[in-house]
Amino acid sequence: MQNRQIRYVKRPTGALGVDTFELGEAPMPQPAAGEVLCRNLLVSIDPANRAWMQGATYRSQLNEGDVMAGYGLAEVIEGADGIAAGSIVGGDFGWQEYAVLPAGQVEPLAVEGELSHYMSILGITGLTAYFGLLSVGRPAAGETVLVSGAAGATGNVVGQLAKLHGCRVVGIVGNAEKAAFLTDELGFDAAVNYRSETYYQDLKAACPDRVDVYFDNVGGQTLEYALRLLNQHGRIVCCGSVSAYDGEAPEAGPRGVPGLITTKRIRMEGLLVFDFQDEFDQARAQLRSWVEDGKVKVVQDVLEGIEQLPQALVGLLAGENVGKRMVRVAEQS
Numbered sequence: 097m098q099n100r101q102i103r104y105v106k107r108p109t110g111a112l113g114v115d116t117f118e119l120g121e122a123p124m125p126q127p128a129a130g131e132v133l134c135r136n137l138l139v140s141i142d143p144a145n146r147a148w149m150q151g152a153t154y155r156s157q158l159n160e161g162d163v164m165a166g167y168g169l170a171e172v173i174e175g176a177d178g179i180a181a182g183s184i185v186g187g188d189f190g191w192q193e194y195a196v197l198p199a200g201q202v203e204p205l206a207v208e209g210e211l212s213h214y215m216s217i218l219g220i221t222g223l224t225a226y227f228g229l230l231s232v233g234r235p236a237a238g239e240t241v242l243v244s245g246a247a248g249a250t251g252n253v254v255g256q257l258a259k260l261h262g263c264r265v266v267g268i269v270g271n272a273e274k275a276a277f278l279t280d281e282l283g284f285d286a287a288v289n290y291r292s293e294t295y296y297q298d299l300k301a302a303c304p305d306r307v308d309v310y311f312d313n314v315g316g317q318t319l320e321y322a323l324r325l326l327n328q329h330g331r332i333v334c335c336g337s338v339s340a341y342d343g344e345a346p347e348a349g350p351r352g353v354p355g356l357i358t359t360k361r362i363r364m365e366g367l368l369v370f371d372f373q374d375e376f377d378q379a380r381a382q383l384r385s386w387v388e389d390g391k392v393k394v395v396q397d398v399l400e401g402i403e404q405l406p407q408a409l410v411g412l413l414a415g416e417n418v419g420k421r422m423v424r425v426a427e428q429s
């Protein structure tokens with residue numbers, strides 16, 4: 097039996113194209129002692145996939161010829177070291193049908209209900225929203241929370257959780273349909289299109305009491321605008337900078353750093369969700385109960401088939417997705 101896989105074959109110089117990848121086949125991998133053989137079910141499509149091509153981030157840079165890296169949810173075919181065959185695990189299985197990993201490098205998941213929720217609301221992006229907003233941003237009821245990438249996987253959850261905590265919520269997105277979705281379907285108070293010619297004026301009008309917490313998924317010019325609009329003792333949650341991923345590194349950072357940080361006594365703090373690993377189970381239980389009570393909606397964008405993976409990532413970076421984008425590579429048995 098062969099293992100279909102998508103390899104990273106050409107380092108992109110500008111915007112990512114599907115020619116960065118190649119679909120191929122390899123012999124089925126064989127687990128050694130202490131390793132598990134997994135069958136990939138759902139592959140996560142993340143802006144970070146593109147950032148890994150630029151250089152080392154929280155993981156090492158990708159090398160040409162590698163199987164494309166990527167987080168997934170998989171079924172264990174051959175278990176080891178307490179990871180049972182038939183169980184569901186999360187891990188970096190890459191863009192391939194089957195993968196072998198050391199047992200210690202997979203996360204066992206006690207799945208209840210929809211598997212895809214462990215990729216969205218109960219997965220990395222839902223948890224990032226939860227810890228980023230509540231533990232780093234720490235908004236109080238009545239404050240204004242501004243979030244960029246707001247119709248995306250992380251951003252839509254940030255906005256919904258901020259509403260749940262009694263905040264005024266303003267989202268920033270790349271088109272009018274996404275803006276309408278946020279206000280009409282998810283209860284955001286306002287949404288602004290960053291591609292509009294009146295972007296900054298629109299943002300100011302949407303934040304009459306200015307901004308107390310800015311949850312930054314994009315960096316760049318939007319971060320500069322947020323700095324201008326933040327109130328004294330405002331907070332910035334530095335979650336990601338997707339505006340800088342799909343091309344060469346930007347030459348200059350936003351103006352206002354450190355001047356506005358100083359004068360407004362802003363707290364600007366980076367977030368890596370894996371720092372909260374010990375609290376994942378507790379956060380998942382809380383998020384699940386909000387979903388069950390109808391207080392948080394699950395927003396997903398699921399594509400079908402391993403061959404869709406390259407275009408799924410290219411499309412994500414172009415803003416095609418609403419909610420958490422993932423690709424189903426196989427059905428759960």
Ligand SMILES: NC(=O)c1ccc[n+]([C@@H]2O[C@H](COP(=O)([O-])OP(=O)(O)OC[C@H]3O[C@@H](n4cnc5c(N)ncnc54)[C@H](OP(=O)(O)O)[C@@H]3O)[C@@H](O)[C@H]2O)c1
Pocket residue numbers: 141142143144220221224245246247248249250251268269270271274313314334335336337338339340367368369370412413414415416417418419420421
């Ligand atoms: N720190 C952590 O632990 C952690 C964990 C997970 C994710 N993240 C970060 O969180 C952010 C969101 O990730 P996600 O997985 O939830 O992805 P996502 O928001 O579902 O998808 C990416 C979105 O980025 C927007 N985008 C693309 N190019 C842009 C640009 N030039 N300027 C502004 N927006 C642009 C697109 O929406 P539009 O149509 O609105 O442009 C697209 O839908 C990323 O920065 C990611 O790296 C961080």
